[in-house]
Amino acid sequence: MHIDLDAFFASIEQRDHPEYQGRPLVVGAKPGKRGVVATCSYEARRYGVRSAMPISEAVRRLPPETVYLRPSMTRYGEVSRQIMQALEGISPAVEKVSVDEAFLDISGMQRLIGPPEVIGRRAKSVILEGVGLTASVGIGPNRLIAKLASDFRKPDGLTIVLADQVQAFLDPQPLTILRGLGAKSAPVLQRIGLRTVADVRRLSLLELRRHLGDLAGTKIHEQAHGIASDRVHLDSERKSISKETTFNEDITDPEIVRDTLHWAAQEVGYIARQEGRRGSIVTVKIRFQGFETHTRSRTLTTPTSTDKEIFQQAWELYQSEQWVGRPVRLVGLGVSGWASDAAKAAEQADLFDEITADHAPKQERLYQTMDAVSDKFGRKSVRFGVRRRKE
CATH class of the missing domain: 3.30.1490.100 (DNA polymerase, Y-family, little finger domain)
Structure with missing residues (x-):
């Protein structure tokens, strides 16, 4: 299971300041200064603003009522610790990927909690009740599918992909969802008529390596077939x-x-x-x-x-x-x-x-x-x- 907090920094600010709710909000550099957007609310994302965008570009896109805040990492870190502690009540195997993301090994949890949908809803509930924030949850047979599933219905989503559903889940999606296939390398495949993951899957490993190089071609070939690690690494690892x-x-x-x-x-x-x-x-x-x-x-x-x-x-x-x-x-x-x-x-x-x-x-x-x-x-x-x- 992959847990991804929705617009984490911005959501904390809107939670703690009701007057910011419903308004575009940017956490990062201040207008008029050099710097980038650390994160932004979903209201700001409607204007095409994204993390790591230069703040000057974000200001050009956003309306005057936008709220701009510097990050409060100590406060965000405390909320993150509360969330991770709550998730440990669901599974003892929690891998904190960043302050707002975690993988959980939930194999065997069905007997204790219930089927995957019940486990996913339990995770969302403990986060909402514990810190008042929403999270998107993805459950799948490996890390790649769980991560893509958590992105599938953001914000506040829950997507479950069973082992026999992997190709049906991947095939219709745009090839750009594959990790490592960015805006510069995707056109290499699009120029030969590929648009979806199903299109990529029809190419042989040899053909993908010829177009993208050995390392990237192998990685994209594995992802298109839903192949990835299913191991959750504990923090000590x-x-x-x-x-x-x-x-x-x-x-x-x-x-x-x-x-x-x-x-x-x-x-x-x-x-x-x-x-x-x-x-x-x-x-x-x-x-x-x-x-x-x-x-x-x-x-x-x-x-x-x-x-x-x-x-x-x-x-x-x-x-x-x-x-x-x-x-x-x-x-x-x-x-x-x-x-x-x-x-x-x-x-x-x-x-x-x-x-x-x-x-x-x-x-x-x-x-x-x-x-x-x-x-x-x-x-x-x-x-x-x-x-x-x-x-």
Whole structure:
């Protein structure tokens, strides 16, 4: 079962501020500033606004009554923890994918709770009753089908796809639902007359590899046939924390890439701190036209979970390549290589010593203090920004 909260950040704001309900609402950068949309309400999505869209473009599309808010990650994280705890009452195997998504292994739960529809409605009910938010739920024989099913009837949807229904579910859908087949690679298949998943399935593995390359062709072939992992990884097994986003249009302005990396670092760093993790490997993922994708990683001498350090390393990785000025379709950032608990316990530092890249534990303690201030006085009261380069 895949759980996906509906417009999570925006829904929390509308829940906590009744005066925002029914109005377009954007969480992310403020108008007049550089930055992107973190998320937006469904009222804003009717105007074509999406996550990771430059805020300047969102402002051009949205009406004057739109509400613009900066993210309050501490508050959102607390709601996320409440949701995950509630889901553990349904299944002991809960994999938190992000602050607003989770996979649950519900095999064997039929005897305790009931058939899949009853389990799905139970999940939606515990979330609504516990935190006052709606979620879309998908149930299927593997991760791919469960995820696509949760997207199928958003918002507040419930879709169940049994094993013998997989091809009937996939075949009529547009080929663009397949993961990894984006706005630049999809036309490669559309030019040869393919429009639906059923069309893709009629191509052999060899033909797909010829059109898309070996890796992408194999991946799309498996997805079109409903083949994917059915394993739910417990939090203790998490290998990495990552965040990526695809732009509606190719981005050539490096400042927008920089803002997006900064936003992703805040997302990744926050989740890492909430889970008590520190990583020693920072990875940047960049996708250009024609599905051309590159990843670059850097190993740190001292593991970290601080937004500032993660962002600095990611931005330096991006600048170190010949990427600046090339049209970017996707930006991703991840952290992995977790420090052991023993290593964490062995490291001590003073809070107000000089903050440098060589003193990551000191930065982490500073973030703890900043989070405490934010909890008491609000998320906007203290935070790190991005220093702008002078023209």
